[in-house]
Structure formats: C-alpha cells, structure tokens
Amino acid sequence: MEIAVASGKGGTGKTTISLSLTTYYRDKGFKVALLDCDVEEPNANLFLNAEISEKTDCKIPLPKVDNSLCTGCGKCDDLCEYSAIVLIKGKPLVLPEMCHSCGGCALICPEKAITEVDRIIGIVEKSEKDGIKFAGGRLNIGEVLAPPLIDNVKGNYPDEEIRILDSPPGTSCPVIESVKNADFLLLVAEPTPFGLNDLKLAAGMGDALGLPSAVVINKGGENDHIIKEFCESVGLPVIDSIPDNRAVAEKYSRGDCISIIKENYSDKLEKIAEYISIKCRRSGQND
Amino acid sequence: MIKELVIISGKGGTGKTSISGSFAALSENKVMADCDVDAADLHIILDHTVLSDESFSTSRKAVLTPELCIECGKCLELCRFDAITENFRIKQLSCEGCGVCAAFCPAGAIKMVDHESGRWFVSDTPKGPLVHACLGMAEGNSGKLVALLRKKAREIAEEKGYELIIVDGSPGTGCPVIASVTGASYLLIVTEPTVSGLHDLKRALELAAHFRVKSGVCVNRADINSEMASEIEKYCKETGISFLGTIPYDKDVTSAQIEGKPVVDHSDGAASQSIKVLWNKVLNEISE
Numbered sequence: 001m002e003i004a005v006a007s008g009k010g011g012t013g014k015t016t017i018s019l020s021l022t023t024y025y026r027d028k029g030f031k032v033a034l035l036d037c038d039v040e041e042p043n044a045n046l047f048l049n050a051e052i053s054e055k056t057d058c059k060i061p062l063p064k065v066d067n068s069l070c071t072g073c074g075k076c077d078d079l080c081e082y083s084a085i086v087l088i089k090g091k092p093l094v095l096p097e098m099c100h101s102c103g104g105c106a107l108i109c110p111e112k113a114i115t116e117v118d119r120i121i122g123i124v125e126k127s128e129k130d131g132i133k134f135a136g137g138r139l140n141i142g143e144v145l146a147p148p149l150i151d152n153v154k155g156n157y158p159d160e161e162i163r164i165l166d167s168p169p170g171t172s173c174p175v176i177e178s179v180k181n182a183d184f185l186l187l188v189a190e191p192t193p194f195g196l197n198d199l200k201l202a203a204g205m206g207d208a209l210g211l212p213s214a215v216v217i218n219k220g221g222e223n224d225h226i227i228k229e230f231c232e233s234v235g236l237p238v239i240d241s242i243p244d245n246r247a248v249a250e251k252y253s254r255g256d257c258i259s260i261i262k263e264n265y266s267d268k269l270e271k272i273a274e275y276i277s278i279k280c281r282r283s284g285q286n287d
Numbered sequence: 288m289i290k291e292l293v294i295i296s297g298k299g300g301t302g303k304t305s306i307s308g309s310f311a312a313l314s315e316n317k318v319m320a321d322c323d324v325d326a327a328d329l330h331i332i333l334d335h336t337v338l339s340d341e342s343f344s345t346s347r348k349a350v351l352t353p354e355l356c357i358e359c360g361k362c363l364e365l366c367r368f369d370a371i372t373e374n375f376r377i378k379q380l381s382c383e384g385c386g387v388c389a390a391f392c393p394a395g396a397i398k399m400v401d402h403e404s405g406r407w408f409v410s411d412t413p414k415g416p417l418v419h420a421c422l423g424m425a426e427g428n429s430g431k432l433v434a435l436l437r438k439k440a441r442e443i444a445e446e447k448g449y450e451l452i453i454v455d456g457s458p459g460t461g462c463p464v465i466a467s468v469t470g471a472s473y474l475l476i477v478t479e480p481t482v483s484g485l486h487d488l489k490r491a492l493e494l495a496a497h498f499r500v501k502s503g504v505c506v507n508r509a510d511i512n513s514e515m516a517s518e519i520e521k522y523c524k525e526t527g528i529s530f531l532g533t534i535p536y537d538k539d540v541t542s543a544q545i546e547g548k549p550v551v552d553h554s555d556g557a558a559s560q561s562i563k564v565l566w567n568k569v570l571n572e573i574s575e
Contacts, residue, residue, distance in 0.1 A: 008326050010299010010458040015483070040459035041298055041490065043483040081347060081386045081399075102367055102385030141493040144430060144462045169299040169458050170325030176380060176425040193544050194304060198326040201424075208380060208424045223545065246511075253481040253512035 001280055002163040004182035004211075008198030010169035012190045013218035013242075015043050016257045018166035021186075023258055024269045025162045026131050033157035036136030037178035038168040039122060039149045045136055047255055050129035058124055058137065058149045060101045061116035065092050069113035076105035076114060097144050122149045126156060133157045147177040154178070169198075171205045179205075183280045185213035186272070191223040191241075196230055203236055212279050216272060217241035239275045240268045289444050290472040290573050291437070291452045293322075293500075297487030299458035301479045302507040305540050307455035308332040308549035309562045310569070311414040317451035319412070320440040321419040322433045322467045324405065329455045330419050332549050335410035343407050343420065345431050346384045347399040349377050355396035362388035362397060380425045404428045407436060409443070414549075416443050429457075430466035437467070451573075460494050468494065473573045474502035475531070480515035488519065492528060502528065503572050505565055509533035531568045534561040 005018045018034060025032040036044035045052075063076075063085060072090035080086075084098035085105050092105075096119060106114040122139040135156035137149040146168070157163065167178040179185055185206045189199040199215065206213040213236065217227050220241030231238045242265055251260045261269070292310075294303050304321075307329055311319050321329040349370070351362075356375050363371045366388055370381035377388075377397075389397040404427070407420035418440045420432055440452045456467040468474060474495050478488040488504065495502040504523050509516040516533055523530040535557045543553030551559045 009328075010296075010301075010326075011479075012300060038459075040461045040464075041483070041487045043298070043486060046482045046486055079386060079390055081384050100383055100385055102383065102387050103365070104385055104387040104390060107365065107387065108390060139461060141460060141490060142465070142497045144465055146459075146461045171424060172325045172422055172429050172463075173425065173427045174459075174461065175325075180380070190300075192541055193331050193547070194328040197328055197331060201326060205424050223541070226545075249508075249511050253479075253484075253515055255482040 001161065001184070002165065002182045003184045003186055003276060004165040004167055004179035005186045005188060006167040006175060006179055006202055007169060007188045008171055008202035009190065009195050012188045012195060014188050015047065015166055016252065016261065017186070017188050017216060017218065018164050019044060019047055019258050020261045020269055021272065022132055022164045023262065024273055030161045032162040032164065033133040033135065033160040034164050034166065035153050035156065036166045037150045037153055038166060039137035039139040039146050039153065040168060040174070042136045042138050044166050045125070045134060047257060048129060048132065048134055049255070050127040050134050052125045052127050054126040056124045057120045058122045058152045059118035059120055060148045061103065062096055062099055062101065062119040063094050063105050063114045064117045065094065066113045066115070067091055069111045071111055073110065075108045075110065079104045079108045100145065101148065121145065124149070124152050124156070133160060146174040150174060150177045171201045175205065176209070179211065180209055182211060184276050185211040186276070187213055187215045188218050189215050189227050190219045191217055191221065191226045193226065196226050199227065200230065203234065214239050214275060214279070219244040239272050242268055289441060289450055289452060291454060292473050292475060292569065292573055293454040293456050293467050293471040294475045294477060295456035295464060295468065295491055296458055296477045297460065297491035298478065298484050301477045301484060302534070302540070303477050304328045304455055305544065305550060306477055306507070306562060307453060309551040310453050310566055312549040312551050313563060313566045314451060314453065316449045317415055317453055318440045318444045318449055319415065319417045320436045320452060320454045321417065322436055322454050322463065323457035324420045324422040324429050324432045324436070324463060325457060327419050327421060330410060330417060332544060332547055333412040333414055333417055334547060335412045335417055337408050337410050339409045341407055342403050343405045343432055343435065344401050344403045346402055346404050346428050347386070348379060348382045348384050348402040349386070349388050349397050350400045351375065351377050351397045355394050357394045359393060361391055361393060365391055383427065405432055407432065409439065418443065429463040433463050433466035460490050464494065468500055469498050471500050474500050475569055476502055476504045477507055478504060478519060479508050480506050480512040480519060485515065485519055503531045503569065504528055505531045506533045508536040510535045529572060531572070532561065532565050534558050534565065
C-alpha cells in the first residue's frame, strides 16, 4: 500500500506526519519504506537521522549533436516543444536546463547526428534504520526539473508492505509525480485562510487524479472550522485534528518530532492508519 | 532603475507571504507580484479587486482521435512520460506535451493542441497593483508563468513610474524559484529556527550564489528555538551574508490572516514591530 502525504501549502507538517506514520506502521510490525519525494528541500532524513549507505547519481538523457553529421535542416528545432534545441547560425545548440529528455530530437534527426548522453541532475540517497527503509533525492542547485529525480526515488523498495511518500508542497508537476500512483492521498492542512486556499488546490488535484483522499488538520485548535466547513461542503473526510502545541514545535526545531507525537497523539495515528486501511480495502473491492 | 525584491525561503511555510503582505503595507509606489503560482495566497490578505483575467497557455498537449488510430503501438513505445495507456488513450495529467507521439504516429491520429496551463490576473489593492496567477492542476510551465508575471509587474512599474517590485516567491529550489530569482536585485530569504529551516536556508543561499543575486536572511518565529536562531545568525556572519533580524512567534499573524489583512495593519504586536524594523533594513540593503 502506498500512502502519499501532501498539502498544497508548505510547512503544514507533511514530513512530521509522514515520519510519524512510518514509525507507527513499523511498530505494528509492517515492512515499511519512507520515500522523501521533496527533492528540492529533502528534510525527512534530518529527523530520521539514518546514515546514508548508498548514493546514486540520477541521470537523465540529454541530446548531443555531432556537428560533422548535422546538415542544419532544423527538424530538431521544429520538433522540440521546449526550445531546448535551437538552430543558431545553422547549427543546433542544446540548452540542458530546458530539455525534458523526451528523445524526440534524436528520433527525428534524418542524419542520425543526435545521440543522447547522460546528464546528472541530482542524487538518490538510501539507507535503513531501526526497521525503516529510507530513500530520498537531492536535486542539484540550479536544476529546474524535479520529476525525473522523484521518479528515481520512487523506484526504490517497491515490495515493502507500506510505502509512505513525503511529497513536496504545491500542486504542479513535482507533486503529481510524487502522488499519482498512490493508493491513498493524505492531505495535511493547517486551519488558516492560506491553509484553506492551498488545501482546495490540493483536494482538486486528488480529485483530478482519482485518488481516495482525506484530510488531517495539523496545528489545530479554535480555527479548525475553517477547514472543516470546506471539507464538509465537498465531501472530503477530515480524519482528525492534531492540536497546535508549542512543545511539538520546539522539539521539531531540534530535529525530534516523532517521540512527542508518539507520546501524545498515538491514538490519532491509530485513527489515521485505520481510516486509510478501511478506505483502501474498499476502493480495492470497487476495482 | 526599478529594483526587484524577491522573497523566498527554501522550506515552505516559513512566513514568506505574511512578510510580503506586510512589506506591501509598509512601502509606497510599488508593484506586487505573487510568483508562488502553485499555491498563491498573497491576494487573500490584500483585499484585491481583479481588473484583468487572462488565460496562460504556452504548452500543448497530445490529443488522439480514436477513429484514426490503427493501434500500432508506436506512441506507447516512444512516450517517455508514461502518458499513453495500453488501450491508446492519452493520460492528460501525465502528458508533458513533448509532441513525440504526434510526430511519429504513422496514421496521423495524434495532434498537438494548445492547452490552458493557468490564468493570470492584474488586481487593484489598497496597497497598489498586484499581479498574480493560478496555475492549473498538475501543470508544468510554472517557470514560464513566473517569468510572465515578473514581466507584467515590470511593465506596470514602468508605466506608473514606480521603482520597486515586491515578489512573493515559492518554496523549493526548482523551476518556479529559479524563474523568480534570475536577474532579481535582491533576495530576502525567510527561514525558521529549525533543523529543516537551516538545511533549506543553506540550499537557498547556494541558489542565490549560483545565480549571483545579493541576499539577506531573516528568521521568523525565532523564539521557538533561540539557540538555533543564533546559530543561523552566526552562520550568516561567518559566510558574509547580511543577517537582517528576527521575528518572534505571534498569534496575531494568524488572526490578521483570518481578518484578511497584513499583520502590520492588524495590530502593533511583537511580530508587526519586528517586521517594520526588518523592512527598514531591507530598504537600506536594496538601495545600496
């Protein structure tokens, strides 16, 4: 079972909830993997603190032009939708940051002057600690495209019983890449107007992808109604609310958010996990 | 010369938008641009009235005509984005719009069609013009939309003779962030005193160095962990980065948001006072 934790808004507690659920399932005896899909700001392992045992470059194909074969016909330039290969003074120039690695230019070149070479955009880090398998990505600074690296991260530990995906914020391509094949989308929302606006976007994304989803309110309290009213109006279940707690924030700041959540909110984690397993079983039956 | 102040953070949820909104209230003769096009929130605290609403479409998507499809499987074989199903349907959310399937379909059954990636707006607010956008669900091209917003903001500033643009950026270091920071005059990096805040601050500073943009740092909710806040300050001093101050945790920030106002307009509490001090420092930095 693959559970994606996402939010729309940043800083709502995705990583905290992802880690808490990971340790919850581990404690229940499941084989569990935590996959940090926020490759722009990889934070999960700052809290898990697992020693990285394996680092692999993430490579994507980039076109390379052999100018001695190129006749300057411009078919590559015509085909490329991203302006990543442009004809300048009759010869194609490749702009690596614009390239989406679709391979079209190499296919279309009538002279076979274009081949593809590897380009490194980041690394995948792996490790294992206390029965938790971990993989995360680290996008090189200056690189634009996170999705291929996210795809690499997700390729790890395919056979674990539970795979928790800690997604990046937002709703655009890196988030879609992270959550698209999940069995369940857990949306972490904070009860503020910004939190609500961004939850609406994230919920819309879950809908568009057809993912069973539900909300957990984090930093909850007197303003929970902001989120609950919206969720009720669109039929999005709110599983529970984890109260705003300065002690949690202080512990988080030092890199420990798990122990305190476990101590204080294990009943809530239980409720979240139960809810997800029931929902996933049901949607499995519907298939 | 028009100065462009861009507010980023690395980590999400550190307070970029609350600070940007307050800067909007504290400054005069400027244009605001909300370049967090994935999750735009600045308009919520700026009492905006939309003046223009336009479609943004720089991308195309593959559209297959089933009647023409001969089910040869070429598209499935060539697509690198897993955007074509076994029974030859195009998964719109996975299609990257590369056009390879259309170019190589022997039956001419696939066409590339213009596709709306989002909408962008010019709004009027009591604090001045605001350019913002709403990127469609699951859209790429956020970088192009950011570039468009910055261009529009600049046009408005030129037209009105304003010399400042305040850009509210997005979290991360990828596509929309890079499009926000390239060519900017100054980057304010808003962080928080947490292990993740510090980690992501370092990545944001690397990004600033990579694109050679001058930057300064402030720590929001500094009293959550004063030791960590001091560590960040020390780190900035050691690495020659301007440290512009701290903002304490203050519940007024949330109540201001609920009221739909920048916090400096809502109350004169601890956060508001610190943001005013911060604004003066930022002004000094950008006029240097």
